[in-house]
Amino acid sequence: MQTKKHLSKPQIAGWIIWWVVTILIGLALGTLLWQGADSAAVQIGTTVFGGLYIIQQIIMIFCLKLLHKNNNYVWPVVTIVIGVLGSILYLIPGIWALLINNSARNNQRNPITH
Known part of the structure; x- marks a missing residue:
């Protein structure tokens, strides 16, 4: 039986932000493309903007899944960037995860011995 991995609080916050951004940008792009895009320039600009946000959201899927992998700094820094x-809004889970990972790394380097 496979156990379900628990998400950290920064990951939960990140997924909530991911869904909010996805829905808001999707609605905005849909509105622009179907109602207000009379000129080709507006359609091209909307398509480029939408494509960049799709790329951002795909990168964020990996960032959120790997946020705490090996307590490294890579994925929190990518999230901050x-x-x-x-x-x-992605600054929130990025900075939060960076603080948690830094604390975990420090605890691994300097274990408290009694």
Whole structure:
């Protein structure tokens, strides 16, 4: 029997943000494409913007799944970079996971002996 892996609080927050961003951007892009896109420039701009957000969301899937893998800093830093360059809300799980991973690394390096 396979046990289900528990998500950390930063991962839960990240998934909530992921769904909110996905739904809001999807609705905004859908509205622009179907109602307000009279010119080709608006359609091209909307398509490029939508494509970049799709790429962002795919990267975030991997970031959120691997946020605490080996207590490294890579995925929290990628999450923070996406928060700066894309959706600012991703700064929350990125910084939070970075703090947790840093604490876990410090505990591994300096175990308390009694």
